[in-house]
Amino acid sequence: MKDTKTILLGKNLSKEFNGNVVLEDVSIECREGSAIAIVGENGAGKSTLMNLISGGLSPSKGSIEMDGKEIRFKSPVEAGEKGIAFVHQELSLMEEMTVGENIMLGREPKKGPFLDQKKLHRQAEKVLADIGYEIDVNRMVCELSPAQCQITEIAKAWSSHPRIVIFDEPTSRLNKAESRILFDFIRRILEEKVSVIMISHRMDDIYQTCNEVLILKDGRFVFHSPLDQTNEEMLISKMVGRDFKNVYPERRKTKDDKIKISLRNASVGSTVTDVSIDVPEGTVVGIGGLEGQGQRELSRALFGLTPFTAGDYMIDGKKVAIHSPADALKHKIAFVPEDRKSEGLCLDLSVRENILSMVLKDNSKAGFVEKKKEEKAVEEGIRELNIKVSNPKMKVSNLSGGNQQKIVFSKWIKTKPEILYLNEPTRGVDVQSKLEIYSLIRELTKTGVSVVIFTSDMLELIGLSDEIYVMYEGQISGHIAGAEATEEKIMQFSAKSPRSEAERRKEA
Amino acid sequence: MTGSVKKQVKQAVPSMVVLIAMILIASLVSPTFRNAYNIRNIAAQAAVLAVVAVAQCKVLLIGGIDMSVSSIISFGTIMVAMFSQDTAGQVIFSILLAVGAGALTGLVNGIGVVKFGIPAMIITISTQAFLKGICLILMPSGGGSVNTGFSSFMRSRIGVLNVSIILAILIYVIVFAVLHYTRFGRNIYAIGNGEVYAEQSGIKTKKNIVLIYVLSGAIAGIAGVFLSVRISTGNPLVGDSYAMDSVAAAVVGGISMNGGVGSVIGAFFGAFILTLINNIMNNMGISPYYQYIAKGIILVASLMIFQIKRKEMK
Incomplete structure (x- = not known):
């Protein structure tokens, strides 16, 4: 591995803001065909390091060399021109433009003085096909799902034919199948001598794609090694700085009979249909399933952001009408939204x-x-x-x-609050904070708070929930006790609806 | 039409429907309206507003606003009325002064917005006030005269349309092509959708924004020249109503005040709708004061309707 050509070398980089040192003496070497995982807690300096090598910030100390020559990027645009593409965690798409126009923005093909829209969309289609996804390039971005937006963002970065691609939490909006396609793509571009840097809190992302790992803690270098000489436990303990055991707090032993929240045949337009759920007081009820199966809409309706179009919503056995967050507050409901x-x-x-x-x-x-x-x-x-x-x-x-x-x-x-609705509460959150949030949730239930957590993180769903409901196409496709749940069981529910099951039986 | 162009142009459809409905109803109800003289009069009036609306529309598309167009128009009428009396050379000179002053005002607006971070509304109202002062000093009350040759050329007809409306349409064709089919146009929509993201995508947003304000000012200068021909004099206050009217025309035509949504065709229909409302109310003998109220209601209503529609789409 060591004999491949170095594209970019960041030497002894430091960065301080007003005397506050956020990164100290960290070096990084991006070689052709190698993928580095950058791992660390929040505030470890990962983003700062990435911004230094992609032109977003300039280093206080240290130097950056590209192809052996020292270089200073004045802006991300300049770094982009030199072949460094950054897929940010925050999406930066134009909602009122098509997928194709977004992918090719700033690089539109021209015919004389005019844009060649047809060629533009053809080129964009090709970029997406290269990566391995299918999205209609003529669709407007405002109509896309979060996963499709993420994919468009990746395509936008790839369309500039970069030599180094930096991914910041690229799978946070993708489901398993979509992530797998991304991993295949990354492995493919590595063979084409592109260099990849991956920031991720998901171990799966790292072990699927990377071949070396760089761990930062509190702005300092901690550890660097080929990935095949490490394991998950080791990485986690190195970045947390202590042994990583028993991530999830203990489940409740006794079950309260009192039902705090109860939904009966509730619907939200056509995105959520006929959902019935019971949440016992002081428990954590997890709602899982693949992305975009109506979880977001259900969570928003529970908090009064969108109305239920049918069914009953009961708290403490009494029917309630929650039409706004103000109503929700009156009923002692709190809501941690998906997009903080x-x-x-x-x-x-x-x-x-x-x-x-x-x-x-x-x-x-x-x-x-x-x-x-x-x-x-x-x-x-x-x-x-x-x-x-x-x-x-x-x-x-x-x-x-x-x-x-x-x-x-x-x-x-x-x-x-007496009721806490959480939508993807640990998305884009580092390990240490995750643990703290988990134990906080558990502590709250001990004081009688009832929690409903919507999450696409399978381990979190299983580890944290006392009871689990799985959604598929807007319906509840399965209900299991948290202690008995396994990834396999949940995947089974995630991929089929009760309706299609019934229909299949009818057909047979 | 492909991609987002189709969607942007679609925003203009409601205004087109409303305009056609208004023309049909007015023609059925009122013989005065059907009169060829009246129709040409409407076209000539609308031509001025339509040209200002093009200028305004581009600024609205990047999420800005240009209130200085009103004083630029007045200044334009004064330049033509003061300097164009005799020769064709003088006519050209006066037009250059009108357009140049507009462009210069736009430059100040653009730099104010980009370099100093002044809200567009504030900087353009300030330059409007400054330029209004200059207008009042140069020509405290209306006066001067417009070169008769130039004026009769602008009023002459090619087919059924007179030259001023043909020139207005030509401006629309050019701006339409630039907005929807060039990289500069794409940049405008990108900036309107999200300036930071546009910058990240390698678009030189600051340069583009300044250019938009300069163009807006220059086009407003042209509108001033058109107006001077219509009123045959210069006047320091004649442009006043155009700042608000041009915003109204653009909004009625489906251009979002938040930027990034709408097509310049909508502004064309919007300009005609507003002019028609004035014309119909004049024909009915309704006081101009009520016309302000009518315009206000239309502006508020269309802002609300488009806002609701866009929320539903999200």
């Missing part, structure tokens, strides 16, 4: 303001804010959830995913 950046947080406000955003009333008297009470509430919130922040006045947008998610939890816990 657009739905869960005010990114431009401070940690302090976000934590307090739900409880302004509790911390004010006659309309005036009580400063001291607020300070105490913020201090408590930060301590309880172990949020890593030097100053509560810091903007939330400067924090890592894990810390941001903890703030979302903190702000909702302040409302003292």
